[in-house]
Amino acid sequence: MAASRSIAVLSPRNSFLQARCIHSIALMQRMRPPSTRLGRARGPSYEATMRYNVQQKRQLSSPRDANATQPPMSSFRLFLRAVRQGLSLRPIVSAFRGQSLRTLFRQSPEELVLAIILLGVASGICVYVIYAYFTYFQSEQFTRFPPHIAKSLRRALYYSNYAPEPELALKYYKLALQQCSESGLDPFSDEVMGVKIQLAAWFQKIGSYKNSISVLESLLRDCKKWVEVMEKSVRDGLVDSSGNLADIQNQQGRTAEAGSESEADAKPENLWAKRTRILGKSVGISVKLGELLADEHVLQGDAAGEHLVWAVETVLKELQRRQVQGVKEGEGDWMTPEQIGGALEALGNHYESKSLYYLAAPLFLQAVTLSPPNSCHTAVLMNNLAISLAQQPVNTSPDPNQISQATGSGVAARPSRSNLLASARSWALQAQATARKVQGEDRTDECDEACAVALCNLGDIAAMAGDTDEATRRFGESLVLSKKIAFEPGAAQAQEGLQRLSAAPSRGSA
16 A cells, blocks of 8 residues: 555656656667576576586687796706895885885884994905905016916915914915926016015014025025126126027027017017126125024124125125126116115115224115115215224224225215314204205104204214213203104113213213
């Protein structure tokens, strides 16, 4: 009854819309396929058709050859993929993006700061390792050798400097020298002699002075022998004007023609050039032997003097030979003035240690003339000259042998005491002025130390001359400067001078 009442109250407009909707629904039902309208009436043929369509779609979506498998990837490519993934910086970059970094900082600020510091330290270590590899292990001192020799030298220097192991270092030094001999390298080349000199320096570093001296003496004997044989060949006429052996000149010419253009442009070293190089190296080795033999750990002064005298005589003889005979073809320049001055200074220091000041003074004077004017070491040489002049004894009746020896050293006659002190004071003042005027990159700590020593020498000279006030003032200035630059030997010497001056009146009164 309720339903009939509700239908009865519908308006004509609502009745029209309802009839329209019923008509549309009937039309849609007629448009459906029979399989949709008669779902319950599906038969076996319909199910077989649908199953066939599904299988066909699966075949179309699957690969053409379902049984085919891809070939396995090689181990090398798998290794490269793993290395690429391991070295990828994408996770680190993504973690340090703005949003991710802020999130990590809010969650754990301490751990994030520590991670950034560790990452920076690791990056610095990597950069240092790469720099050390290319600047040390791939430097010219190794690349000039064959690979197997360079490998032994790297290990020798590693166990010498970075991870000190004397037994392993000596083992690889010996192995490197043996490999040089087996490879046919010239034993008098700069490379092979450099290995022996490095071995001697390492022996000195670890305190084995005897082995260091033994290595250098053996090398010096070989160099002297080569120079003697070469000079004998020149006297016998076996060396031509071009500095080559006469019997192999034609063979060298054919070899040069057969070589490449780059090898033809590079002029080979002739015998005269090799003699200059080996003789100069011999002088340096002899000077080094003199210093080692005079060391407090060895104390073989006589042997040290012999090596130093030979070095100076060799330098002067070679200079004289070149002035008389002239420079040979391809011979090259002789030692530099600084190197010659170093040999003279070494012999002068030896004579000064023996209290032979009249022999040390002319050597220091020659070294000063060969040293650059704007050099801190020039001031040091001037101080040595000043103290050698001040400490020379004055004999009223000198021995004739001493007079002849002094004359040969460049000193005509023994001057008076006052003249020696005046000359010594002049050189000390000049040393002070030279040390003060050196500026810029040429100025080193040696200049300040030379100033302190010059002031102390002026105090000693004034004390020798009897001027106590001048000596006290100079010693005081030296003490202040030595303390300012933290030069302990200068401060100790100045304090000792002041103590001598303070004790002198008491001894006089007693």
